[in-house]
Amino acid sequence: MKQFDAEILENRELAEDYYQMFLSWPEDVRVPFPGQVVSLNVDRGITPYLRRPFALASFQRESRIASIIYHVRGPATERMALKKPGDVIDTLGPRGFYFQLGLERNPLMVGGGIGTGPMVFAANWLAAKGFTPRLVLGYRSESLVPKLDLSPLVRQTVCTDDGTFGFHGTTVDFLNSLTSEDRVDAFVWACGPNAMLKAVHFWAQPLGIPCKVSLEEVMACGVGACVGCTVATTDERKMVRVCTEGPVFSSEVIAWT
Numbered sequence: 001m002k003q004f005d006a007e008i009l010e011n012r013e014l015a016e017d018y019y020q021m022f023l024s025w026p027e028d029v030r031v032p033f034p035g036q037v038v039s040l041n042v043d044r045g046i047t048p049y050l051r052r053p054f055a056l057a058s059f060q061r062e063s064r065i066a067s068i069i070y071h072v073r074g075p076a077t078e079r080m081a082l083k084k085p086g087d088v089i090d091t092l093g094p095r096g097f098y099f100q101l102g103l104e105r106n107p108l109m110v111g112g113g114i115g116t117g118p119m120v121f122a123a124n125w126l127a128a129k130g131f132t133p134r135l136v137l138g139y140r141s142e143s144l145v146p147k148l149d150l151s152p153l154v155r156q157t158v159c160t161d162d163g164t165f166g167f168h169g170t171t172v173d174f175l176n177s178l179t180s181e182d183r184v185d186a187f188v189w190a191c192g193p194n195a196m197l198k199a200v201h202f203w204a205q206p207l208g209i210p211c212k213v214s215l216e217e218v219m220a221c222g223v224g225a226c227v228g229c230t231v232a233t234t235d236e237r238k239m240v241r242v243c244t245e246g247p248v249f250s251s252e253v254i255a256w257t
């Protein structure tokens with residue numbers, strides 16, 4: 001993990017209040033993996049805002065360009081949306097445990113809301129390794145559906161709660177519509193609202209499908225000091241801090257409430 005000034009190369013609006021910010025990634029900063037996070041100090045020294053964690057949405061090795069997808073939902077992200085190419089942003093990362101492959105070969109990537117970014121990163125990363133991942137993304141309605149850069153190997157399904165775009169229903173409704181053939185050798189990686197992650201876990205568990213989730217807890221310090229991001233677990237640890245022991249966990253480790 002390193003602190004550096006990243007140059008903003010592009011700040012692209014993807015959908016209503018959703019943006020993708022492309023950042024230069026210095027040569028001496030470790031290559032990031034899907035699930036990892038950067039913490040941004042949006043206006044260093046000018047405003048009282050704390051560092052904000054954002055999951056990475058892409059990384060291009062040749063050009064060393066990374067990106068995040070963020071939702072404008074408060075003063076800090078409102079200021080981020082005003083940033084222009086050439087501005088710099090104080091960046092700390094990459095950090096956190098990332099999604100790691102097991103033995104299964106049939107990827108099901110499930111995302112919703114700001115969980116879109118890490119799932120797009122994961123799907124494109126798997127496609128570059130020769131997988132044909134299924135990417136299932138859920139939104140409330142069509143106005144929130146982002147335009148994404150995806151590998152042709154990624155099989156994308158967009159679900160909307162109100163049926164205004166793509167599959168009518170939630171991501172878990174779509175998972176329930178998969179056939180047993182679709183589920184052969186499957187594994188799930190998911191990121192999004194807790195209610196969605198819980199539903200994905202309880203879909204995968206009885207089918208014996210390994211499931212990893214990236215949690216989106218609110219983080220204050222981002223470095224393990226404030227204990228503001230703890231979640232309960234089913235193992236001997238009882239509690240973990242998402243910022244230091246996550247954000248990616250096997251879903252059976254989380255005590256879903």
Ligand code: FES
Pocket residue numbers: 218219220221222223224225226227228229230241242243244
């Ligand atoms: S955000 Fe402070 S301990 Fe995790």
